[in-house]
Amino acid sequence: MLDQVQKTDKASAAVAHPLLELRSVTISFGGFIAVNNVSLVLEQKPVYGIIGPNGAGKTTLFNVLSGFIRARKGELLFRGETISHLSSEQVARRGIVRSFQITSIFPHMTVTDNVVLSLERRKHGGTRTFVRANWSDDHSAEAHDLLDQVGIPPSLRSEPANDLPYGRKRALELAISLAARPQVLLLDEPTAGMTVPDVNRTTELISRLSKDRTIIVVEHNLGVIANVADEIVVLQQGSVLTRGAYDDVRKDVRVIEAYLGKRQ
């Protein structure tokens, strides 16, 4: 019954409710408060940038949004429905997919298989057992398309993912997430450690991808943020310091202080 109510709710939710909403979410690790009573409403905008000094709680916030850490205090809503109780895989299936700050790929599988794994999960649930031997060929066109998009050349695609150079691993990380075709894509420092051409390609890719979905990107590279983000949220010590357009945020004294320390 409850299900029924929620479903009818859903139809209207698309217009009435914000995309994502955090209601006084607090996360603490044994006394240390990493996310402090954060309330945040995110609309169906193309790209949000989240910035803040190291340890501000950006990754922890992503962990909450993606269900990797349950928010015991506070509530999390996706299109008006609570998702606080969902496990990470359930959140992912609803369309909120994250990438990881520390590259997280399947190291011993081939590059293509890394993406195939994600495609198979989205299209068929990922637990099919009795299928024809060359089932993965079904995915190869799409897999190669995704790898093209993130710029991994065909010559590297049948190598174990572990053998990719660092920047390519970051690209693969992105491709795995993209293969899940998310409605909301959470990118945790996607360009960290990349060379300049890779950064440029990724920036372009983010802009392009944001046409069909909302992307929330954590970045230390403010150049990237300036380029892609429509709105910026600044975190400091677990709280939202301010939010707004890049140019406004950049001039905000509090933000400058947060990054550079207080001027005496």
Added chain:
Amino acid sequence: MAGAAAPAEQISVSYRPGIKPMAYYITLLFNGLVTGGFLAMMSLGMSIIFGMMRVVNFMHGSMFMLGAVVVFVFGSYFGLSLWFGFFVAAILVGLLGVILERTLIKRLYGLDLAYILILTFGLSLIVEDIVRMFFGVTSAPFLVPDMLKGAVNLGFAFYPKYRLFVVVVSVVLCAGTWFALERTRLGALIRAASERPNLLKCFGGNVPLLISGTFFFASALAGLAGALAAPIRNVSPFMGEEMINFVFAVVVAGGMGSIAGSVVMGFGSGLVSAIAAIFYAPAATAVIYILMLVVLVVRPGGIFRGIDISHFALHYTPISERARRLFMSPPAALVALAAGLVLPWLVYPVLATDILLWGLFAVGFDLLFAFGGLLSFGQAAYWGTSAYVTGILMVWVGVPMPLAVIGGVFASTLAGTLFGFIVARKKGIYFSMITFAFASVVYFIVNEFADYTGGEDGLHGVIRTPLFGIDLRNDHVFYYACLIAVGLTIALVLRLLKSPYGMALLGARENERRMMSIGYNVYGLRVKAYALSCFICSIAGALYALNHQFVTLETVAWRASGDPIMMTLLGGAGTIFGPFLGGGIVLLMRNTLSSITDSGSLFIGLLFVAIVMLFRRGILGEIVHHWIDRRSATGLGPNHDTSQPEKAPMKVAGIGGIADA
């Protein structure tokens, strides 16, 4: 757990006729405290070592046994006092711990935790077999010093002084250890080190000393516990086996690595066991495992918050993707089939069938191990259950052979699947220890219902009958029937491994978090893998019962869970056919050796140690590594070699990953 009787204290109560029943019960509870004292001391040491080094020391049980043996030898041969014996036992066993750590365990730091578990498992086999050569089962009540002879009046009952002494000593030691860890500078250092083992490196020159000291202390505690137990328990080479079973259960239920958890659960288990014994004496041991299972269902992390090792999943990467593909290809299957066809003409057919079935059993284990990333230390539970159910159905119910086999496989797989729902929530070392404890419960049940299972004598009369006009009584014919069954099962396994499910299982082993982030239900994948593994082990077990036409207690004993691990590692984990090769080698060597010596375990233990220390990929794995991986790797740079298990754990599950989890 050979001959695991109820802990001796529970039965030998100092009960004097005429005393009120109430006093009798209180006496029993005190006996529970004695058992609890031993468990607490043992679990404490296990927890400290685990907390500091993330080492699960299977030798801990053997150290208990060695402590008792040392006291016995010094007491009865040299006539030394028990006081001196305590001292010597603690020092000697403590030193043994330090030596083991310095020479062997140390070399495995940074590798997967499973290696150390397997190494110490092998070492305990060696130690016990060596002791068994010189030592039988004895008891040594005469060791009790005069001062502690007799009983004291506790007001409500007379209670043996010595037992009271044991309770006091264990309480004092546990409290002292707790105080030292919580309230002293050294303790702070050790606790800091156990929070973040990598920080140990920052402590500079003191690191080896700190580690050695910890090993010494924990081992000495085990030795002392054994020494304390010597006068009131049977001193035997097997007393360690029984102990390590309990200690695993206690440590897991208490919260792995939690000092308070070990002590509280140690004494708690002793008391619960004593209370259970009041109602039903044989339940004294089983109740400890049941307590553990209940705790795990209700509070999966253990009663106290232990150390979070959830990021220490098994990242055993035996062979490269390329090599795996090779083994899963049709040519490999053809070679294996050819070998299978000629085997019964090379060795006598019953042995050939044994190789086939142990090999299949090992494949069931390897499915979890190499493909699921889960090291089960208790697959004998299913191999044995299936064998017994098949046998019981035939002998006691008169079910026709083929139906009995189906019934055995079904019942055993069902049990495995149900347990799978509990255990699949666990990873890494937890998984190993819980499967081990569950297998102990199965052993207990089989041993307890001796009316049906035959207990120590085994279940006889599981006679093969003709099937579809084929005379399966002929050993050659039966071999080929088994070959067909095994072949079909392997075909099924290959099919599954090549399917999307198989890839997902590998993915979950490689990187669980990533799998969850793209929507995979990793828990569900693991439950299925566990059920599948149980199914395979059950098929092998049912046929094994038919091969020998009787079932022995050995099939559910913990050594039977160790054998497939051995066979898999020897042949090559993840190579599909390696377990058969490993099984063949182990059985042939055991067969040859049995005519010379009866030290089968010694030899198996040595093999374990050799494999873990020298060639971790196993025979097929090493061959492929050298011939294929190396050759194709030339020119692709040093990090092309993906099959280095040495690097996998830190890279994939490194400490650095925690903050990002």
